[in-house]
Amino acid sequence: MKVGGILIAVALAVTIVWAFVSYPRPAEFIQAVAPERILIAYYSQSGHTEAVAKAIQQETGGDLYRIRTNISYPKNAPAMQSQVKAEYNEGLRPPLAEPMPDMSRYDVVLLGFPNWYNAPPVGVFTFLEGTDWKGKTVVPFVTYGLSGWGSSIDDIREAAPNAAVAKGLAVHASQAGHCRKAVASWLDSLGLDAIQGGRNR
Template structure:
């Protein structure tokens, strides 16, 4: 069986869900990452920024838009330095302004993806995959981008069967 790593960023606390701002004890992307781990025995690596985003959802979206506009690379709590032992790397995150949070790019730019297969996962509230596949083409040089999966954030907790089916089809 192929060895899989899930690199993910997830936001708990205030999130946009079905048109409302709600407080989530666990981020939607983390839930999806854990379903993949359970389905195929994947390792998990959470991307965490040293400087926290605003707790207020609206303010966080302003910060995220500014980071994207400035092409920022936030400093991370821990930087993964190699994916050499993995065959498949899943890159999972919420859709922020049409792509991953830029902290994900901080991590991806530090890695060598030559000969790897990468898979985009996007949690969203209506954007679908958005720019996730294109981002992996850009930031995972030398990798082949595989079939992605979009999960509506509001449906994340109930998406285990869908995520498991995708994981077994693509990662096993």
């Protein structure tokens, strides 16, 4: 019994270590890229994510693209949560209200969204699944009220399996309007701060 217990414990430890080693780690540093090769794509319902996106644009000089759909959401929080949960569980992929940008122009896409039902809004999945991500890097940022990233990073990896996914930034909704320092520090850590543009242009 003791030998059997030891073998089980060893097997479990090996499995945990292997899972840790084999799980894709975020890119810690992004190779220098000109501002015109940077896209800041974001979905924003209440303005919090948009505020962070604009702070990023000021730092990097990248292009802004707002992800929109024609779906309307109730203002009542429980009703909205119920609708969002149903959309996520159904795998809804609504058409975007505005044409996709020419993604061949960009090497780095900073992708922002609020955390809804512990995941990105369904319009973000439409954007991700409508792009060839080979050779591109996704740099996620999220705004949230309670639960940070939720399953968002795994969702991005699944929807854009050919993309490199860099270290993201999570901003509490209450801090979105004055996040410039946090954004600058995050971009500095990735090597994306003021690359041939942004605040130094």
